[in-house]
Amino acid sequence: MPKTSNAADPVVVFDGVWKKYRRGERNDSLRDLIPALARGVMGLGRHERERTMDVGENEFWAVQDVSFAVRPGEALGIIGPNGAGKSTVLKLLTKILKPTRGYCATRGRVGALIEVAAGFHPDLTGRENVFLQGAIMGMKRAEIARKLDEIVAFAGVEDFIDTQVKRYSSGMSARLGFSIAAHLDPDVLIIDEVLSVGDMPFQRRCVERMQEFKARGVAIIFVSHHLQAVVELCDTALYLHRSARALGPTVDVMAKYVESTERDRVLPRRGEIEIVKAQLLDARGIPVTAAEPGDELTLRVTYEAHRTISDLTFGFAAHRSTDRLVAYDSSVAGEELGLGTLEPGEQCVVDFAFRVNLARGQYHLACHVLHAPTWRHLSYLMPAGILTVRETRTYGGVANLELDAQVIERYRAGIEVRA
């Protein structure tokens, strides 16, 4: 395939794309078939109605005015709730659907990992399916034959390659499907939620493989609910909910997405004691949502007792927003705080002061109250605050270990060299 354009040109373009869907069932009758066919053949009045911006009573916009571009070696993550139009975007990219309005295009060979085993036929053997699926993905027969051993080894199904796929476990067929795609030599790789299949080692191999592709200059579009995986792979992200809610550096987009999903927060349980309010404050007592490593912050939590209660334990935790990894979880007994018994209607405000020794990303702060003797949860608030940590030094992880590297000595042939 001749590559006439230079490397910086985008290989995936979405330009003001709209897609309209119909709700419910069509109730066309066979009577409409002949005129429809005639129109199709003549190319007359083709889908004028579909192209208009009006939305009929049974229609809705699944994708509204989405634009983005991906260049070689870039990875774009698409995140958003279920039904946000993520899969529709991928189907538009892979030419399965046609946009109602706008323009979208890909250049070069497109490898799509949309439901990895779509082309598999249960009655065929693993080997037969590799050839079938490989051909569907655009590989030449000779190419598949050459890579067959590698594909099978990567999937780890050597012993079952001549077994019918219907006897495979779902993990095995998914692994084989991914493995075929991983041995494709694409210019654009589209990945839809594949990390949810396969065991841990296989998932790790997949991630490594995707990093390899990216380093090799493949443009990647990655759709996942596994936010941490998106953070690790993608430089830019698109938060999609029908329209593009945010597009830009992954960290910022992730912050927007995480904040927007917090409308469905866990409500404090009404019972003996309730968490009525929580506020994240900086050192000067001003409410904040972002901080830098090393900052001193305070989570100020107000509790209200509904009954006479004592022996309370107050918990404080920080979770990484993208995958709910527990970054910190601790608690303080009421006695340590010199808090005796709370009377009904009594409010008490507790300050949890902490230092932000965290790597960049979003963190959900949570707090809870326990009844120490029975170890019973009385109230729980998540998130009590959302914190975005901004820094540029770390690539990943949660803890900020305040790395400080310096050269202390240099030798050449046993003789000290002055820096």
Added chain:
Amino acid sequence: MIPSSASSVPLEWGTHRPRRSGVLADLQEIVREQIDYHELLMTIARRDMLLRYKQTVMGFGWAIFMPVLNTIIFSVIFMRVAPLDTGMPYPVFAFAGLLPWNFFASSLRFSVTSLTGNVALVTKVYFPRELFPFSAVLVSLIDFAVAFTVLIAMMVYYRMGVTWAVFFLPVVVLVQVMFTAGIALLLSMANLFYRDVKYLFEIVLSLWMFATSVVYPIDRVGGRLAALLSLNPMTPIIDGYRAVLLRGTFPDAHAFGYAAAVSTLVLCVGWFAFHRSEFRFAENI
């Protein structure tokens, strides 16, 4: 991440750019896709082939069994019950008609559900969807070739020789393949949008068989019905097989020329209609 203006995008990029409509542009696209995807057609046909006889004891035997059984039934009817003069041993006459008819019918029977039976592929992966009905035709063609050996055996048994006209056989096959493929495209597409098609089709197919000179010479029918029956392009095609193989003559130029023209037209219309509604398949399946 702002998309570059559309004008800087090379033209060949526009997969969804409002197409230059026009028969020529479509034809170009159709041909290019067939070249790009010819290997995939073979792979899908191989899959369909494997699947057709997987877990069957008889395997290819089924390709022979059906026309042979039908030949026996019709031989009993037209040799014992209502004897019929066909100018040649009746079993050969019937088999030479049932063989291409079976190819036609089985191609259509498999292609009518070829799109709806591959939902996962139609909605998840892109490639020209023509490959599904084409694969159905291709696999039936292989069955046809297998069963053809029986016809050769029968010709040997009845000591029937061939003439130079036999070299015209590929043309007859080609015309039939074109006609079959055109109908296959239309049927598979129609059934995707309207599932009534697969029921209606069975009725039409059995009527069609008796309106074609499959098991009796249709020219016995006279009157106004004859004029109507002469429009059926399957009759000159099947008579064409008998002419080049059994009678050792070339097919009737007039009738066969008409069949060839209709076949070409059906294939073109079917292919263009299919190609133009292809992008709506995933949404309507």
